[in-house]
Amino acid sequence: MTSQTLEVNARNYRWMNRPVVVVCVDGCEPAYLDAAVAAGVTPYLERMMRTGANLLADCVVPSFTNPNNLSIVTGAPPAVHGICGNYFFDRELGQEVMMNDPKYLRAGTVLAAFADAGAKVAVVTAKDKLRKLLGNKMKGICFSSEKAEEATIAENGIDGVVALVGMPVPSVYSAELSEFVFAAGVKLMQTQRPDLMYLSTTDYVQHKAAPGSPAANAFYAMMDGYLAQLDELGATIVLTADHGMNDKHGVDGAPNVIYLQDVLDGWYGAEKARVILPITDPYVVHHGALGSFATVYAPDEASATQWIARIKEVPGMEFVLTRAEAAARFELPPDRIGDIVVVSEQSTVIGTSASRHDLSALEVPLRSHGGVSEQRVPLICNRPVKGIESSRRLRNFDALDLALNHAQ
Numbered sequence: 005m006t007s008q009t010l011e012v013n014a015r016n017y018r019w020m021n022r023p024v025v026v027v028c029v030d031g032c033e034p035a036y037l038d039a040a041v042a043a044g045v046t047p048y049l050e051r052m053m054r055t056g057a058n059l060l061a062d063c064v065v066p067s068f069t070n071p072n073n074l075s076i077v078t079g080a081p082p083a084v085h086g087i088c089g090n091y092f093f094d095r096e097l098g099q100e101v102m103m104n105d106p107k108y109l110r111a112g113t114v115l116a117a118f119a120d121a122g123a124k125v126a127v128v129t130a131k132d133k134l135r136k137l138l139g140n141k142m143k144g145i146c147f148s149s150e151k152a153e154e155a156t157i158a159e160n161g162i163d164g165v166v167a168l169v170g171m172p173v174p175s176v177y178s179a180e181l182s183e184f185v186f187a188a189g190v191k192l193m194q195t196q197r198p199d200l201m202y203l204s205t206t207d208y209v210q211h212k213a214a215p216g217s218p219a220a221n222a223f224y225a226m227m228d229g230y231l232a233q234l235d236e237l238g239a240t241i242v243l244t245a246d247h248g249m250n251d252k253h254g255v256d257g258a259p260n261v262i263y264l265q266d267v268l269d270g271w272y273g274a275e276k277a278r279v280i281l282p283i284t285d286p287y288v289v290h291h292g293a294l295g296s297f298a299t300v301y302a303p304d305e306a307s308a309t310q311w312i313a314r315i316k317e318v319p320g321m322e323f324v325l326t327r328a329e330a331a332a333r334f335e336l337p338p339d340r341i342g343d344i345v346v347v348s349e350q351s352t353v354i355g356t357s358a359s360r361h362d363l364s365a366l367e368v369p370l371r372s373h374g375g376v377s378e379q380r381v382p383l384i385c386n387r388p389v390k391g392i393e394s395s396r397r398l399r400n401f402d403a404l405d406l407a408l409n410h411a412q
């Protein structure tokens with residue numbers, strides 16, 4: 005088995021000679037790690053960054069959770085795997101539909117390919133929304149912290165998860181939801197020793213707490229202990245993030261929002277433009293469905309061209325692109341984005357209509373993501389890596405390449 009190489013989505017992966025764990029820390033702006041290390045609360049991460057490989061990579065834009073998690077497990081951009089947000093507008097159906105269903109996935113995962121070839125594979129996610137996509141057509145263990153109690157052999161490849169982990173199932177809005185992922189990962193490594201494991205957390209803490217704040221440092225200190233245990237168990241660990249995270253508010257604490265649907269309605273009348281925010285999902289409490297990326301459907305190409313010129317003039321915009329430009333620049337599936345793609349700059353988010361965003365649930369000034377400003381993420385490994393050319397633009401979806409091809 006050890007000489008075997010698998011080809012998945014036109015990339016080759018070498019068979020592992022020890023367990024490989026890829027960790028996607030949701031919303032892990034690189035500054036979180038730097039601040040935690042500087043504060044001395046993450047001795048294992050400090051060692052990992054010092055003695056292994058401490059790199060930076062670019063995530064996929066839109067810098068949202070699902071497109072990036074799917075990129076990491078397929079080793080490919082959304083143009084290949086098809087998942088470019090939580091939502092898109094299906095023109096044929098005339099409906100806004102969720103992209104959480106595996107039927108929207110256009111590529112197989114590296115995880116499923118290794119499982120098919122005989123590897124023992126395990127996936128643990130914080131939120132259940134990702135579970136079916138990540139575990140699509142994969143033999144092995146796949147469950148979420150959120151629905152850990154409901155895990156069955158038939159559906160998840162494992163049962164008795166709560167007893168195994170020894171931790172109560174946390175609230176979906178908590179730091180503990182991510183801790184459960186790490187605790188489960190360690191227990192799985194101790195009891196089942198998967199050849200390949202993917203752990204994916206939630207950005208509840210990162211949406212609320214800036215790098216270096218007590219809550220953020222406590223989160224990374226928690227993580228540090230579990231990573232150290234995985235290292236002691238002999239795993240090769242690659243840690244990356246789905247996206248970064250930035251403040252999206254003014255000095256007064258109020259969010260900087262461009263309500264793009266209202267803007268376009270004001271210019272051209274109601275019901276001409278359709279603004280879609282692909283960040284929209286069933287869990288909006290911590291970001292109010294506000295991020296730095298939106299896509300706009302126009303009635304025809306001439307309108308789109310005219311609108312682009314005008315949207316570019318709105319203060320706070322960073323990129324306003326045609327469908328073709330956005331598909332090429334960000335490697336997106338053209339049929340699942342609108343006629344216009346709008347990316348706002350670092351401190352600004354894009355909304356639809358003011359009346360459609362409930363900001364009352366935001367307990368702290370808005371921090372969010374979605375734009376190019378959240379594209380830089382850590383890519384670190386607990387072992388030195390060989391054969392990475394210094395000119396190479398690393399992506400977070402090179403995590404498996406790094407772990408399997410360069411860290412052994």
Ligand SMILES: [Zn+2]
Nearest residue numbers: 030031069246
């Ligand atoms: Zn995320």
